[in-house]
Amino acid sequence: GAVVSQHPSRVICKSGTSVKIECRSLDFQATTMFWYRQFPKQSLMLMATSNEGSKATYEQGVEKDKFLINHASLTLSTLTVTSAHPEDSSFYICSALSGSGEYNEQFFGPGTRLTVL
Amino acid sequence: GENVEQHPSTLSVQEGDSAVIKCTYSDSASNYFPWYKQELGKRPQLIIDIRSNVGEKKDQRIAVTLNKTAKHFSLHITETQPEDSAVYFCAATLWGGGADGLTFGKGTHLIIQP
Secondary structure, X not given: OOOEEEEOOEEEEOOOOOEEXXXXXXXXXXXXXXXXXXOOOOOEEEEEEEEOOOOOEXXXXXXXXXXXXXEEEOOEEEEEEOOOOHHHOEEEEEEEEEOOHHHOEEEEOOOEEEEEO | OOOEEEEOOEEEEEOOOOEXXXXXEOOOOOOEEXXXXXXXXXXXXXXXXXXXXXXXXXXXXXXXXXEOOOOEEXXXXXXXXXXXXXXXXXXXXXXXXXXXXXXXXXXXXXXXXO
């Protein structure tokens, strides 16, 4: 199957700083990528849909000014958590859509564990 | 938007027995229903999926059934093995109409007792 990478895999930062997470599709082009957040022992929650060359679409309750998404190329989407606080500590997972129409498949990255002190 | 309910939250079965996890969804337009297995700290792994034009799909010990009328789909694992122990998530989305992201159920912690 297709490969999606994320960097970094783990990051610890101080409260108030910004953190950038990269999501790359390594062997296919993805016009659409998704960002999910998963708190401990909980499910994955969709944060936003990232479309190459256009603005991201955010889910209700997700602050677009806090979680900045940039999808500048067909293989890279970035999520920047601005002014991070301890409550932003979570597992952030991206996925990339491969294919088109009804027969596409979503491939997940390995996730990024963010800890805000 | 879509809402997915998943039951049970924890399921303990004896090795060799079958396990069944059930999900319901709210949006009748949803047409894609994947199941994921997630081990602690790792990415979700797609184990099987079903589209709305099919009622049942099987892959070795794993099967999924879909009842569109009832908006209900289930995961069946037969002859369970210790390595099946993990958290399983169902999900639903409408694909082909706008590349919507997945709405996940809350997950089922499957424990296989030796």
